[in-house]
Amino acid sequence: CRGRMNGTVLSIRNDSYRVERVREAFFSFMQEIKPGVKKRTISTYCSDAFFILDNLPETWLDELVTADESRDVELKRKLHDVIRQDITATRSHPETDARSYLHTFWYLIRFLRMLSVVESGRMPRRIGG
Numbered sequence: 565c566r567g568r569m570n571g572t573v574l575s576i577r578n579d580s581y582r583v584e585r586v587r588e589a590f591f592s593f594m595q596e597i598k599p600g601v602k603k604r605t606i607s608t609y610c611s612d613a614f615f616i617l618d619n620l621p622e623t624w625l626d627e628l629v630t631a632d633e634s635r636d637v638e639l640k641r642k643l644h645d646v647i648r649q650d651i652t653a654t655r656s657h658p659e660t661d662a663r664s665y666l667h668t669f670w671y672l673i674r675f676l677r678m679l680s681v682v683e684s685g686r687m688p689r690r691i692g693g
Contacts, residue, residue, distance in 0.1 A: 581679075587614065593675050613672035616665050619651050629676045640666060 574581045587610060594606045601609075617625070624643075631639055647669075648662035655661050 583614075586676075586679075589679075590672060590675050594671060597671070609668045609671065612665055612668045616647060616651065616669040617672065620646070625676075628673050629680050640670065643669070 574583050574586050590613070591606060591610050594601075594609055595603070598606060598609075624646075628639060628643070644662055644666050647665050648658060652658040652661040652665065
């Protein structure tokens with residue numbers, strides 16, 4: 565299964581990761597890039613990001629992780645539309661919620677991109693930018 569999560573395993577390209585380990589590493593990543601933010605808030609960010617990951621069409625993950633940064637604006641727009649129409653549509657503030665989820669989820673995409681680059685033996689051009 566490419567680019568998807570089945571509950572215990574996250575697969576990106578040909579690499580598979582235990583979801584719990586990815587969650588732990590992502591939590592640590594978020595603590596590093598948001599040093600002034602409380603652990604509880606970081607935990608919420610992580611939960612929100614994985615909530616979106618769980619609800620994305622399975623074909624999206626590989627595209628989001630492997631896409632060139634030049635496509636990020638386009639991908640964020642498409643992702644926003646999916647979140648807004650399919651995930652937050654019935655909420656009392658669907659647009660605000662969609663923007664918030666997208667913002668938080670994009671941190672996970674950046675993290676997974678770095679993980680993918682490291683796994684393939686390449687050095688990232690830029691980390692955290």
